[in-house]
Amino acid sequence: MAETAKKPDDTEKITVNVGYVDLGRVDLLVSEGFYSNRSDFIRTAIRKQLETHRDALDRSLARRTLDLGLREISRAELESALARGTPLHVRVVGLARFAADVTPDLASQAIGSITVLGALQAPPAIRSAIADRIR
Secondary structure, eight states: OOOOOOOOOSOOOOOOOOOHHHHHHHHHHHHTTSSSSHHHHHHHHHHHHHHHTHHHHHHHHHHHTOEEEEEEEOHHHHHHHHHHTOOEEEEEEEEEEEOTTOOHHHHHHHEEEEEEEEEEEOOHHHHHHTGGGBO
């Protein structure tokens, strides 16, 4: 039997405290078939709110020069930044992750700053090496 590589998660777990009455209302909608489960309701509510604020989000992304979505930080990109003598400043809304072949030393030398609104996937050694530059 062939093993398949584990697909990285494309979601992040969050915890939300909800009042009993609101939770009961969500459960009622689930039991009536409007949503498949509580998570489905919450994801739908979040998407609707994000759509409501789409223009403001787009303006903010443009003003702050943020990458949107998945941002993989590669060894080649870090080596290129080192060769130019210009630290790499990463700004992401979504998921930022380091490629598997990036070493803590390389990340430490090449990263000027890293700002992630969402999630950062980095091995503990890399996190430790750039901890003072994570915002």
